[in-house]
Amino acid sequence: EAGVAQSPRYKIIEKRQSVAFWCNPISGHATLYWYQQILGQGPKLLIQFQNNGVVDDSQLPKDRFSAERLKGVDSTLKIQPAKLEDSAVYLCASSTHDRETSYEQYFGPGTRLTVT
Amino acid sequence: AQTVTQSQPEMSVQEAETVTLSCTYDTSESDYYLFWYKQPPSRQMILVIRQEAYKQQNATENRFSVNFQKAAKSFSLKISDSQLGDAAMYFCASSDMGGSEKLVFGKGTKLTVNP
Numbered sequence: 715e716a717g718v719a720q721s722p723r724y725k726i727i728e729k730r731q732s733v734a735f736w737c738n739p740i741s742g743h744a745t746l747y748w749y750q751q752i753l754g755q756g757p758k759l760l761i762q763f764q765n766n767g768v769v770d771d772s773q774l775p776k777d778r779f780s781a782e783r784l785k786g787v788d789s790t791l792k793i794q795p796a797k798l799e800d801s802a803v804y805l806c807a808s809s810t811h812d813r814e815t816s817y818e819q820y821f822g823p824g825t826r827l828t829v830t
Numbered sequence: 831a832q833t834v835t836q837s838q839p840e841m842s843v844q845e846a847e848t849v850t851l852s853c854t855y856d857t858s859e860s861d862y863y864l865f866w867y868k869q870p871p872s873r874q875m876i877l878v879i880r881q882e883a884y885k886q887q888n889a890t891e892n893r894f895s896v897n898f899q900k901a902a903k904s905f906s907l908k909i910s911d912s913q914l915g916d917a918a919m920y921f922c923a924s925s926d927m928g929g930s931e932k933l934v935f936g937k938g939t940k941l942t943v944n945p
Contacts, residue, residue: 747932756834756921756935757875770932803873809931817863817931821875 716740718822720806726828732794735825739787739808745769746783747819748791749805757805763789764811793827801829832857832924836936843912844944850897851907851939853922861927864898864905869938870918878920881905909941917943 719738727733739746744765749757760779761771765786774781778797783789793800803826807819833856843849855864866878881889881898888896893913897906909916919940923933 745931749933754937756923756937757933758935759932762932805873805875807875807933811931817925817927818877818880819933824873826873 718806718808718820720804720822720825722825723823724826724828726830727796729798729829730795732792733796733827734793735791735804735806735827737789737791737806737822739789739806740820743808743810743820744786745809745811745817746789747807747809748781748789749807751803751805751824753802760791760804796827796829798829801827803827832859832862832926832934834922834924834934834936836922836939838939839937840940840942842942842944843909845912845914847912848908848910849912849941851909851920851922851941853905853907853936855903855905855922855924857903857924857926859926863925863927864896865923865925865933866894866896866905866907867921867923867935868916868918869921875921879907912943914943914945917941 746763748760751757760774761781762769763783781791803824805824806822809819835854862883864881868876879891893910895908919938921938922936
């Protein structure tokens with residue numbers, strides 16, 4: 715089965731510019747997560763979708779970050795305008811939200827964002 | 831709120847030897863899962879092993895096993911017969927079943943395997 719796909723793999727932008735990341739979860743996975751991983755730290759959840767509804771966006775900086783999951787499949791995460799501290803790896807993960815699999819999350823390869 | 835602490839920023843082991851990575855956590859939930867993830871330089875997070883909190887038996891997956899001490903809120907990972915391919919960042923994570931089941935990660939331990 716195909717894994718979680720993300721694009722682009724790398725992105726370099728200047729501060730105050732905007733950027734968008736795309737994620738295609740594993741087919742049939744109802745739950746989709748976006749994590750931010752700053753260098754030297756573990757990933758931190760930004761937003762969680764269940765189908766096309768938001769379950770948790772408590773740590774999403776809503777003044778500059780937005781995310782959508784149209785039709786409950788693909789998702790896009792946008793940053794506008796970007797700040798230097800947004801430099802990080804953005805990881806997308808998906809799961810079946812099934813207790814039998816311990817709600818195992820499958821991760822994509824991530825997008826490394828550098829803001830200069 | 832959940833917290834996960836990994837107190838060893840870096841560890842090293844000789845090939846074929848055994849190494850143990852430490853993790854402590856805190857949660858107010860009674861129903862939760864614990865995980866160890868591996869992240870090689872390619873950045874792809876790979877699940878190594880998982881433990882359901884209600885199970886007393888420690889989980890094992892081939893050369894990987896955990897020592898789950900629920901009362902002490904400790905969840906260490908033991909890697910036996912270490913291989914060069916085990917070199918990576920290892921993250922401990924917890925997931926509460928009472929909320930969104932989101933993963934809360936520690937800061938990670940960088941494991942180096944020496945030939």
